[in-house]
Structures are given as C-alpha cells and as structure tokens.
Amino acid sequence: MARILVVDDNRIGRMLVTGVLDSLGSKGMELIQCASSEEAWTMLSTTSVDMVITDLHMGGMSGLQLIQTARKAGYHMPIVAVTMETSPELLKKLVDAGATFVLKKPCTPQDLQKALELVKTP
Helix, strand or coil: CEEEEEECCCHHHHHHHHHHHHHCCCCCEEEEEECCHHHHHHHHHHCCCCEEEEECCCCCCCHHHHHHHHHHCCCCCCEEEEECCCCHHHHHHHHHHCCCEEEECCCCHHHHHHHHHCCCCC
C-alpha cells in the first residue's frame, strides 16, 4: 500500500488535496495529513512514505526547507511542491532543492492525477 503524506498548515488545503486524491481512486493508498513541516519531519522519521505533497508557505519550517531537509537526510521518494508562486527563481530553488515537480495552486484533479502516477504500481 502506497503512503502519501500531505503537508499543509491550512486544514482546508489539506482536505482539498486529500479529497481530490480520494476521488481519483487512490485505492490501495493511505493518505496521511500533517499540519506543519515539523510534524511531517517527525512523521518521516517514524513512518515510511512513498510520496510527499507539500505546500510551500507555512509557518515555521517552509515546504522548501522540508524538501531540503528530506533530501539532505537521504530520502528519495517523489516530493511534489504546491504553491501559488510562479517566479522562475523560486521554481528553480524548488527543483534545485529536490522537488520532483511543482504544482500551481489551486491544483486541478489532472495535476494530482499526474502526482499519483509517481506511486501507482501497474
């Protein structure tokens, strides 16, 4: 069973992403929600996950810092950053930090379907 960690400090944001993932047929997938990057980091240290979908701007540790920390610690799962930001500089920072790809908020079901393809097994 694939585990997807959804990280967003906004409860409604987490619910929207997990709701869309559920509607896309995430059968056989466990969706885990975290309200902060710090909570997500604790989860990563105790639970194996197959993908992380993280908001970028959060109080405390940002999504960018979570990506950097996870990659420096040797985590190789796909990490999808979700943001309203479109500046080329920020997008480059995310990719350089190790984001697998970046989705623009609000995410469409098609965008999240692409993310699911990273962890679906044939």
